[in-house]
Amino acid sequence: MSAVAQTIAQQTVAQKIIAAHCGRDAVAVGEYVTVSPDYTACQELFWPGHKRNLERIGVDRIPRPDKAVMVIDHSTSAAMGSPHHETHRTLRDWCAQQGIENFFGPGNGLRHLVLTERGFARPGTLIFSDEGNIASIGALGALNLPISAEVLVSLIQDENWIAVPPSARITLTGRLGFGVTARDVIQTILRDCTGDGRLLQCCVEFDGPGLDALSLDDRQAILASLFHSGAYTGIMVPDALALEYVRARDAGRPWQVVQADPGATYMTRLSYDLGRIAPMVTVPPDAHGAVPVDQAAGLRIDQATIGSCANGRLDDMREAARLLRGRQVAPHVTLYVTPGSRGVYVEAAREGLLEVLAEASATILAPGCTTCWGYQGVLNENEVLISTQQFNYHGRNGARSSRVYLAGPAVVAASAVAGRITDPRAMLAEAVA
Amino acid sequence: MSAPRGRVWKFGDDVHGDDGIIEFAIIRDSFGKEFDEDALRAMCFRRLRPEFPQQVRKGDIVVGGRNFAHHNHVEVSVAMRASGIALVVVESCDSGFLRRALNHGLPVMICPGIHEAVQDGEILEADPASGRVTLPDGRVLRANPFSERMVQIWHAGGSIPLLEREFAARRATDREGKAP
Numbered sequence: 001m002s003a004v005a006q007t008i009a010q011q012t013v014a015q016k017i018i019a020a021h022c023g024r025d026a027v028a029v030g031e032y033v034t035v036s037p038d039y040t041a042c043q044e045l046f047w048p049g050h051k052r053n054l055e056r057i058g059v060d061r062i063p064r065p066d067k068a069v070m071v072i073d074h075s076t077s078a079a080m081g082s083p084h085h086e087t088h089r090t091l092r093d094w095c096a097q098q099g100i101e102n103f104f105g106p107g108n109g110l111r112h113l114v115l116t117e118r119g120f121a122r123p124g125t126l127i128f129s130d131e132g133n134i135a136s137i138g139a140l141g142a143l144n145l146p147i148s149a150e151v152l153v154s155l156i157q158d159e160n161w162i163a164v165p166p167s168a169r170i171t172l173t174g175r176l177g178f179g180v181t182a183r184d185v186i187q188t189i190l191r192d193c194t195g196d197g198r199l200l201q202c203c204v205e206f207d208g209p210g211l212d213a214l215s216l217d218d219r220q221a222i223l224a225s226l227f228h229s230g231a232y233t234g235i236m237v238p239d240a241l242a243l244e245y246v247r248a249r250d251a252g253r254p255w256q257v258v259q260a261d262p263g264a265t266y267m268t269r270l271s272y273d274l275g276r277i278a279p280m281v282t283v284p285p286d287a288h289g290a291v292p293v294d295q296a297a298g299l300r301i302d303q304a305t306i307g308s309c310a311n312g313r314l315d316d317m318r319e320a321a322r323l324l325r326g327r328q329v330a331p332h333v334t335l336y337v338t339p340g341s342r343g344v345y346v347e348a349a350r351e352g353l354l355e356v357l358a359e360a361s362a363t364i365l366a367p368g369c370t371t372c373w374g375y376q377g378v379l380n381e382n383e384v385l386i387s388t389q390q391f392n393y394h395g396r397n398g399a400r401s402s403r404v405y406l407a408g409p410a411v412v413a414a415s416a417v418a419g420r421i422t423d424p425r426a427m428l429a430e431a432v433a
Numbered sequence: 434m435s436a437p438r439g440r441v442w443k444f445g446d447d448v449h450g451d452d453g454i455i456e457f458a459i460i461r462d463s464f465g466k467e468f469d470e471d472a473l474r475a476m477c478f479r480r481l482r483p484e485f486p487q488q489v490r491k492g493d494i495v496v497g498g499r500n501f502a503h504h505n506h507v508e509v510s511v512a513m514r515a516s517g518i519a520l521v522v523v524e525s526c527d528s529g530f531l532r533r534a535l536n537h538g539l540p541v542m543i544c545p546g547i548h549e550a551v552q553d554g555e556i557l558e559a560d561p562a563s564g565r566v567t568l569p570d571g572r573v574l575r576a577n578p579f580s581e582r583m584v585q586i587w588h589a590g591g592s593i594p595l596l597e598r599e600f601a602a603r604r605a606t607d608r609e610g611k612a613p
Contacts, residue, residue: 059600152593201527
């Protein structure tokens, strides 16, 4: 059997899901195929451009309004002087005109969480989206294929071309140590796997007993930041925990668990013992510049933010509240906390977490992207931010001379209290005791 | 359309897209607006090669190393296309860069071995449709050929111009069909 035939015979999860969406039994890695998605998820920032292009092309009706999931998440409130109020209006109107029922206006939260919490992301579904960080839906066995502005092409044609990605496999063993979060895991993976490009273009399949021990929120946190390595997307075969979550939200819509064939080919195989991972801080300006927290500890900060598609879930709110309960944010620091969705906001309120955070002097923002892309909490020259957000390049949050350090919610919350980058473990031990 | 043939601008490994090829932080307030092609042209590669914006010519080819243009918003592709770059040939890059570039009419070929095989200023010829990359000394390297649809997108100058053309043709056919 030739190498190509063998690749086709033994399929990875990504190959199987893609094949199922282009009417084929199998597809080969590197092959260019045209697939029809289950959903196309879009945010609002690019809407003015999409609207102009729809008019240029002369599109009256899109063929499958039922597949469109349109979310206003970047500009949760249209600020004075911004153009977003017009975007909100015209996007809302266009969705109504097209008969798109899955329109989620300001305050509903991130596309990532709209897709999972409302049952769009189900095992075996293929979702075109505008961003690589939406790979977080892979925690439910759904395949995110990011196609940037070409979400518009997918809306217009109900299909688009893709290159079938190679796959990599990362096996997780052990359990997270005290004070260590899923963000520390992905920061470690990015540190190890970005420079040599070994995950480039890949769909990364995660598996192993360590994965089973992680919460769904933790699994999504790992997948959400995976794209920094150059990986195309990521996925996890759903276990009982994930399937229970899906069943509670599928509302009768179909899904199917997809597993890789035993002999499927992986470009890279890696293994991580979660018990050996330490709290990490990613030093600017690269997303893979992670070091153990003690190497960055002591640096004075001006601002701290918790939220984003990486760490805006309920577990992150709990982690922040665990550290902030009975404590105060340092007087020279501003702490912004952004629940990732309305669902997270409600649950955090119900559990009393928002009360803990507010009493500790945190500012709680409306569900959405908020501080992650510098829309809120803009930095001055030379200011230092520690954040659970996605990016740390020069000028991401304001002045080019400002510096952004990335970390999990425990490190960020502890640093906000200390006013300096801080290992959270001593503070957490006190909180537990 | 014949295979692009042009002068090479050669860059290294791990060239950052948003914070290297362009300076995204300066122009990101333009979200949703038409691209400011003059501004993008003026900043294209200037941090890595200050002479690039002045000296680049229409039809030039960019050759990149491993993980070229990582972390790239679409403006990175638009900046290169607006500068007159006809083709990008790289050792490797993420899938998003290839997509965003082609969507705006700029073909990117992934061609292992290219970085060592060609020098800055040399003439390279490469055809995305066949995957054939012809080196200055006549040797040939192979990249994955574009699919038929990708070639159509490249020839039309991007996805939106192609759809414009196809929808116009469809409307014309509909009109003819309805004619008595």
